[in-house]
Amino acid sequence: MDSIHTILKNYWGYENFRPLQEDIIRSVLNGYDTLALLPTGSGKSVCYQVPALEMPGICLVVSPLIALMKDQVGQLQNKGITSLAIHTGMSYKEVMKTMDMANNSRLKLLYVSPERLQTKLFREFLPSLPISLLAIDEAHCVSQWGYDFRPSYLQIAAMREYLPKVPVLALTASATPLVQEDIATQLQLRDPVIIKGSFAREALSYSCFEEDNKLKRLANIIENVPGCAIVYCKSRKRTVDVCRHLQEKGITATYYHAGLDQEERSERQRLWTTNQVRVMVSTNAFGMGIDKPDVRTVIHYDVPDCLENYYQEAGRAGRDREKAYAVLLYNLRELEELEMQLEKKYPSPETIRKVYQAVANFLQLPTGTGEGNTFDFDLTMFCHNFQFDRSTTINALQTLQAEGYCALNESVYTPPRVQFICDRQWLEAYENQHPDKEMLIKALLRNYEGIFSYPAIISESYLAKILRVDKIVICNQLVELHQYGLIHYYPQKDQPQLLLLAERMKAEYVVINKQALDKRKALATERISSLKKYISGDGCRSLYIGNYFGDETMKECGICDNCIAKKKLTIPAARVCKDMLSLLSTNEHTYESLKKSLPYACDEKNIWDCIRILESEALIRVETSGMIRKT
Structure with a gap:
């Protein structure tokens, strides 16, 4: 058993890799830039996690999904693999602490949101990190010709200046040939090894x-x-x-x-x-x-x-x-609405500039200020105040991000945290004066190690459960302890964040690449057309999907609704006629009872065609009552 199989066995408990995982891992270990297209559920994360353990230094993983980042870090830490994450929503102090740990520990994987790549702090730390592999998850997000373009991904290529000899692994589950080509271009992949999985799902x-x-x-x-x-x-x-x-x-x-x-x-x-x-x-x-x-x-x-x-x-x-x-x-109305939504997904440059001006007004930003600052951004209130459609607003902000003005991150979640900032003597004095808070204070000290040294992530629901009170009581008491100066209480934050990538300017000076915007809209129109053909087409659905993604190895699945319908139609008419006559020789039938009595599923049109054939040959008679009899 070689080293990568030993790693797989020791940490994941598997004897063998899934199809193509080993090919991707060996390509990366040989130092090649690699583009891997693995269908959803094929185990993409193992393709960079195993090399991270085999190679010296750190694997830097860029991922747009904060929840997934946190989940993977938790899973890796449970396996005893040192992993950390840096993402939008973390404070400056938290990022500094994480980067220090990355520099001074035997870290194997560092997950980073694409927005963090742009920050001055991260760029300052990057040269000192022993990066051995750069893994780009959801790599289709880098292509503005794709369905899920994330402008922040365009910053990834600039990192190659800092990591000139580090191999890049780009992973995606769904990219058309046009997007595959654009991924390689945008990420500046050097003679990439391209490894594609089959899009067939046999079952x-x-x-x-x-x-x-x-x-x-x-x-x-x-x-x-x-x-x-x-x-x-x-x-x-x-x-x-x-x-x-x-x-x-x-x-x-x-x-x-x-x-x-x-x-x-x-x-x-x-x-x-x-x-x-x-x-x-x-x-x-x-x-x-x-x-x-x-x-x-x-x-x-x-x-x-x-x-x-x-x-x-x-x-x-x-x-x-x-x-x-x-x-x-x-239903047909939904299909019509898909194209109507395009106007919201691709707003005009005039609308985009109106949104930019409204953002400046909403945040009360003077001209020439704000660059590098992050703001809580209540999207619902913003849309209500300025009477903007929510979808139009989100897409206008995404275009502004692509042009380098501001970046909206909708999926920021910061859990509640607490840190004691008083000494123990002061704490004891407070407990003596406020016995109603004593149980909460003791619960915090018993359940959260290091709470005097750094902000500990807490669960208000768990504290409420063990103290047998409502969660709102716990939250109110934490606020009181904060106001009294005993703790720093950072309530849960689950609100979008807006990062200004450039200083605020007058809206009329905001430059929008209309040509690129029009091309994205045209490609989106093509995607809707392809989706409609998939829905209304009568060919194998699995084959259609595979061909859409450029998989020319696909064959008809035989199990989709269209393939099953096709099988019903392929039963020879002569056999159906013969079986109908056999059934009618012992009993008269209605159409429904005849259909149910046939020893196989048969298409309605096929049955009626055979009834007409037998009737024209005077072998059966169809009564006005609907009963069918043999003559």
Whole structure:
């Protein structure tokens, strides 16, 4: 057993790598820039985590998903692998402490959000870090021609100046040939080794159903397919409504969206992961990094924006390679609305400048100030105050980020933290004067080690549970202790952050690349067209998806709804006619009873064609009552 197999066995407990993982790992260890396209659920993280343990120094991982970063750091630390993360939402002091630890410990993986790459502090520390590998997760985000462009990813290439001899591993699950080429260009990959996995999912059956009564069809699917399921909806309100409908049907379900606080999200995820509830009804906020292999069904209650999103989300079903189902429910009105949404996704330069001016007014920023500062940014209040559409605003801010003006990070979550800032003598005196706070103070000291030295992450819900009081009581008491000067209490922050990348200027001087904006819009129109063809087409759905992503090795799956329908139509008419005559020789039948009595599934048109053939040959007679008899 060589060293990488030993690492895999010792830390992950597996004897063998999944397909292509070893090829990717060996490419990286040989010092090659590598672009890896692995379908969702193929174990991309192992492709950089194993080399990180094999190579000296640190693997720097760039990831846009803060929750996933934290989850992976936690998992690695549980395996005894030293890992840290730096992301938007951390204070200057926290970043400094993390960078010091990275410099002065045997760190193996450092996760960084792309926004942090731009900061002066990180750039100052970077040359001193012993970086041996640069891994770019969700690498499709670097391409402005893709479906999930993140302007902050454009800063990654500049890091190669600091890390000229360090190999780069770019990983993605969903990139079209155009985007694959752009990834290599934007990341300045040098003669990259390109390793592509197959997009075939042998046990996953894709289906699309046009439905007016989606709730009825949804409940019917879940009742008829055993096992756990994910239902994707586009709005937070719909997740709640759909979840309640399923609960009323006696189906155990919960819902999940970004509007819930972190503890609530974690608890709902735990209930679903441990199979205490069968169905998770969610926005696309749920799913990244969820490695639950036994999901039997993924149902899209609403039409997704593009095939890239759909493939990633549908691919969370059947990772155990057992039979699973990906179902998309739609109606014609939704398909029409997809193109209408493009005006919101790609606002005009005039609209973008209006949003920029409104941001300056909202934050009360004078001209020539603000560069490098981060602000809490209440997006809902901002849109309400200036009467902007939320989607238009988000996309305008994304364009402003691409042009280097400001960056919005919607998924910032900072847990509540507490640090004692008084000495123990003062603390004892306070406890004697305020006995009602004594239990909370002792609970903090017993449960959070080092709370006098640095801010400790706490759980107000846990403290409330062990002290048998409401959470609001704990929060109020923490505020009182803070006001009295005993502690620094940093309440939970779950609010978007706006980072100014350049000093505030007059809106008329904001430069927007209209040509690039128009091209992105044109490509988005093409993606919608491809999605519509997928939904309405009668060919193999798995083959269509594979070809869309440039996989020319795909063959018809035989298990999607279209392939099954095609099989029904391939039963020879002569055989159907013969079997019908045999059935009618002993009994008269209605169309329905005849269809049910045939020893195979048969398409409605096929049956009626055969009835007409037999009737024209005077072998059967169809009565006005609908009864069919042999003559």
